[in-house]
Amino acid sequence: MADTPVQQDPNAPIFSIEKLYVKDLSVENPNAPHSYLWRESPSVQVGIDHEHSAIEDGYYNVVLKVTATAMLADKTMFLVEAAFGGIFHIRNFPDADMAPLLGVHCPNIMFPYVREVVSDAVNRMGYPPIYLQPINFEAMYQARVQQQLEAQNGAAAQPTLQ
Numbered sequence: 001m002a003d004t005p006v007q008q009d010p011n012a013p014i015f016s017i018e019k020l021y022v023k024d025l026s027v028e029n030p031n032a033p034h035s036y037l038w039r040e041s042p043s044v045q046v047g048i049d050h051e052h053s054a055i056e057d058g059y060y061n062v063v064l065k066v067t068a069t070a071m072l073a074d075k076t077m078f079l080v081e082a083a084f085g086g087i088f089h090i091r092n093f094p095d096a097d098m099a100p101l102l103g104v105h106c107p108n109i110m111f112p113y114v115r116e117v118v119s120d121a122v123n124r125m126g127y128p129p130i131y132l133q134p135i136n137f138e139a140m141y142q143a144r145v146q147q148q149l150e151a152q153n154g155a156a157a158q159p160t161l162q
Helices: 095-124 137-157
Strands: 014-028 043-056 059-072 075-091
Touching: 014 095, 043 095, 059 095, 075 095, 095 137
Parallel strands: none
Antiparallel strands: 014 075, 043 059, 059 075
């Protein structure tokens, strides 16, 4: 019996990772070498954001941005800013599913990679690596949707001046 090629349904949903990459990485160690002698533990603040855009038919670029800043009183111990990108092939999904795919699913895939980039950068500056806690991208997405709804409702409630 000869092998016959399997016909793929051209309308079947497609989701694949085409490329994961470091888009931008910046490290600052402004108080070195003095900061290596500081004995107190710094407070570390972490900020995270993401954006996405279509780059061609069925291909999307998602960028996850992380900023980690370690402060001791009013002095900066270190600052790491990382932008980690991913190119995803997404096709044949309903329009209603695209925003959650790009705003939740893709960042969930990318987060372990950017976490490693940030931790490695901090370690290479000579500090103990930091471990970013897991991020609930679904909650971030829901909060963004809620803010957009409130902004739309607020704009609709504003009287227009003529």
